Amino acid sequence: MATTKISRTSSSTGNRRTWTFSGWFKKCSLAVMGGLFATYTDSNNRLDFGFDASDKFFFKEKVSSSTNIDFTSTQTFRDVSAFYHLVISVDTTQSTNTNRVKIYINGEQITSWVDSTYPAEDYDTLMNLTGRTYILGSKTGSADYWNGLMAHVHLVDGTALTPATFGETDSTSGIWKPKTAPSVTYGTNGFFLKFENSGNMDLDSSGNNLTFTTSGTLTQNVDTPSNNFVTMNPLDNYYNSSTFTNGNTTVTTPSSGYSGVIGAMGASKGKWYFEFKPVSKTGDADEYSVGIAGASVTATNQPHYKLATGYMYLGSNGNSYNNDSGSSYGNTFTAGDIIGVAMDLDNSKLYFSKNGTFQNSGVPTSGSTGTGAISITAPDSTPIGFYLPCCAFGSNSAGATMSFNFGSGYFGTTAVASANADANGHGAMEYAVPSGYYTLNTKNLKEFG
Numbered sequence: 001m002a003t004t005k006i007s008r009t010s011s012s013t014g015n016r017r018t019w020t021f022s023g024w025f026k027k028c029s030l031a032v033m034g035g036l037f038a039t040y041t042d043s044n045n046r047l048d049f050g051f052d053a054s055d056k057f058f059f060k061e062k063v064s065s066s067t068n069i070d071f072t073s074t075q076t077f078r079d080v081s082a083f084y085h086l087v088i089s090v091d092t093t094q095s096t097n098t099n100r101v102k103i104y105i106n107g108e109q110i111t112s113w114v115d116s117t118y119p120a121e122d123y124d125t126l127m128n129l130t131g132r133t134y135i136l137g138s139k140t141g142s143a144d145y146w147n148g149l150m151a152h153v154h155l156v157d158g159t160a161l162t163p164a165t166f167g168e169t170d171s172t173s174g175i176w177k178p179k180t181a182p183s184v185t186y187g188t189n190g191f192f193l194k195f196e197n198s199g200n201m202d203l204d205s206s207g208n209n210l211t212f213t214t215s216g217t218l219t220q221n222v223d224t225p226s227n228n229f230v231t232m233n234p235l236d237n238y239y240n241s242s243t244f245t246n247g248n249t250t251v252t253t254p255s256s257g258y259s260g261v262i263g264a265m266g267a268s269k270g271k272w273y274f275e276f277k278p279v280s281k282t283g284d285a286d287e288y289s290v291g292i293a294g295a296s297v298t299a300t301n302q303p304h305y306k307l308a309t310g311y312m313y314l315g316s317n318g319n320s321y322n323n324d325s326g327s328s329y330g331n332t333f334t335a336g337d338i339i340g341v342a343m344d345l346d347n348s349k350l351y352f353s354k355n356g357t358f359q360n361s362g363v364p365t366s367g368s369t370g371t372g373a374i375s376i377t378a379p380d381s382t383p384i385g386f387y388l389p390c391c392a393f394g395s396n397s398a399g400a401t402m403s404f405n406f407g408s409g410y411f412g413t414t415a416v417a418s419a420n421a422d423a424n425g426h427g428a429m430e431y432a433v434p435s436g437y438y439t440l441n442t443k444n445l446k447e448f449g
Contacts, residue, residue, distance in 0.1 A: 057075070078235065156184055158190075249405070272449075405428075
């Protein structure tokens with residue numbers, strides 16, 4: 001949603017003193033302002049909340065330059081691997097000021113603030129006011145867009161609610177997930193955006209049937225609070241300074257230095273499959289590489305294949321690499337090819353395919369025999385105790401753009417031609433997932449990882 005917003009203009013005044021906002025949000029960038037919601041006229045007449053450039057949560061309201069609500073958390077929010085559940089519960093009719101605004105992240109009330117200006121008793125906020133335009137996904141409507149994912153967004157007009165109204169613990173994954181049909185009276189201006197209807201992404205499911213306008217492009221994603229998929233990790237980026245887009249599934253490396261980029265979620269056992277696609281380069285040979293690693297890089301010019309527990313397949317010569325040593329393995333690959341990665345962590349074997357054909361006559365289902373496999377160090381003997389996806393572009397004079405499909409059904413913004421799910425019905429892969437292998441997400445990891 002980096003340049004996308006959803007908006008509507010209220011035609012009726014509801015309850016301006018009592019309301020609740022709830023939604024699930026996954027951050028895809030750090031140290032930048034990201035607006036979640038706003039009703040904005042100008043910088044002196046606005047209500048907005050989101051995460052600021054210090055990765056702190058903020059909630060502010062100004063009217064005619066007077067700051068009536070002002071909260072900034074002391075806590076920073078830098079997790080890019082999972083969804084945050086945000087609840088803002090407002091009831092200005094409360095006599096005790098600290099009961100007038102309650103803000104929760106993942107079910108826990110935030111109580112430590114850099115700024116904490118509570119509204120006056122019986123204060124009428126800018127929420128639920130007729131004639132106001134409400135913006136989801138931007139702080140101003142023209143800047144500070146939300147760069148990330150969002151799901152199950154509610155506005156409840158007239159009731160102050162707690163996180164338990166909207167969420168529950170999943171019995172399979174053990175994670176906090178949205179209630180698909182919470183018991184809520186939405187009131188005059190309330191709405192419920194599920195983002196589940198691919199033909200009508202901004203459909204209101206509250207029963208109010210409110211009409212929204214989407215500016216930009218909303219892309220539906222299988223990565224949801226109920227089943228969180230792996231992405232690449234911008235926090236593990238010190239030696240590379242790559243940029244991350246498309247929900248952190250696309251990586252663009254700089255034109256100098258070639259340290260690798262690693263995933264934000266991995267596994268210590270089980271059998272797993274994901275796909276990788278080189279997109280483009282600014283020069284040099286096809287120095288694209290993809291694989292898995294059991295450690296992070298610790299220096300510049302150190303892609304993961306230079307590590308003792310890093311295993312990668314290099315496009316320029318088709319070799320496999322580990323511990324900075326190459327071995328003849330498969331065909332070369334270039335931009336547009338799709339590389340499948342099948343890691344068998346039960347038998348410490350690794351397989352790569354090119355456009356659906358496993359290289360070196362590999363048979364991912366061969367178990368301990370490891371036909372055509374690359375043998376890897378057992379996960380529990382790696383520095384971090386598990387393996388993560390990784391990629392790199394091995395050039396000091398050129399950069400590259402590379403995309404992953406961990407199950408979203410997209411390489412960047414391009415949908416896969418096929419939609420092959422794993423045996424649990426999760427993911428949409430270009431090529432068939434090998435029998436016994438699964439996509440990397442929280443539900444599968446709970447069961448097999």
